[in-house]
Amino acid sequence: MKYGMNTLLFEARFTNNAVGNFPRFKEIGFDGVEIALQEKGDIDTSLVKDKLSENGLVCGSLCALVGAGTDLRGPDKAVIESGKQYIRDLVDTAVELGAKVIVGPLYSAVGRADLIADEQRKIDWKLVKSGLKDVCGYAEDKGIFLALEPLNRFETDFMNIAEDALRMIDEVGSPMLKVHLDTFHMNIEEKSSADAIRAVGDKLYLLHASENDRGAPGTGQVDWSGIGKAVKDIGYDRWVVIESFTPEVEIIAKAASIWRQTEKDGWALAEKGLKYIKTLFGE
Numbered sequence: 001m002k003y004g005m006n007t008l009l010f011e012a013r014f015t016n017n018a019v020g021n022f023p024r025f026k027e028i029g030f031d032g033v034e035i036a037l038q039e040k041g042d043i044d045t046s047l048v049k050d051k052l053s054e055n056g057l058v059c060g061s062l063c064a065l066v067g068a069g070t071d072l073r074g075p076d077k078a079v080i081e082s083g084k085q086y087i088r089d090l091v092d093t094a095v096e097l098g099a100k101v102i103v104g105p106l107y108s109a110v111g112r113a114d115l116i117a118d119e120q121r122k123i124d125w126k127l128v129k130s131g132l133k134d135v136c137g138y139a140e141d142k143g144i145f146l147a148l149e150p151l152n153r154f155e156t157d158f159m160n161i162a163e164d165a166l167r168m169i170d171e172v173g174s175p176m177l178k179v180h181l182d183t184f185h186m187n188i189e190e191k192s193s194a195d196a197i198r199a200v201g202d203k204l205y206l207l208h209a210s211e212n213d214r215g216a217p218g219t220g221q222v223d224w225s226g227i228g229k230a231v232k233d234i235g236y237d238r239w240v241v242i243e244s245f246t247p248e249v250e251i252i253a254k255a256a257s258i259w260r261q262t263e264k265d266g267w268a269l270a271e272k273g274l275k276y277i278k279t280l281f282g283e
Ligand code: LER
Pocket: 063, 064, 065, 104, 105, 110, 149, 151, 155, 182, 208, 243, 256
């Protein structure tokens, strides 16, 4: 197993300055970093790659931050185009950094959650399917995987459970389109997180480890023992990435409704969480 830290714990916008955290990531015991990239121009990829290797780390994945202006659901054509361009930019950045997979809710903006008519839902599904087909063609040429992350009902009305993601990847039909699961979202939406992992099986390309209160994995109510067994059952051996947030990173705190500290600070959270998931999932 490989263990990563998502950069949103420390900064809403990852820029070159954020490489200052790399030595501590290594010291704590992470194998790599999941970079949450807002815009391609935010980083100098050769500098980031050098700093990663100087510290014995890799960038295993990029986490997409999809907003209202870059939504494959549109409604405007310009918004759909920006959404596709954002994903293509992430693919290019992944190639430059040596990352293999782009993860997150690539299908729609985080926080877009409304009661909409079934007819509109069908239209949105078709739009996203066509957008994903398009960007998957680009990802195929570059050899980068795209993994769709179902989010909880308060953050999207579009894809809440693993079954939705499986249906989308089946309909798109690209070998590069996979599934990304997050223990926090599964804990809210799935009947059983363990069964969801088993249903996804070898299409699981990344797992976010996060507690039910978005705090350190292992400190709350998530069914870690069931998840540990399911991960073993499917022979999952890719990245497990801690994704947690603290009120100190204000933009993300607002977006993810993080109103209180669950540990002393982000570093305490990262250290405690990593120790737990390493024991659970093993080497
Ligand atoms: C958001 O709740 C989340 O889980 C992230 O991975 C999406 O960027």
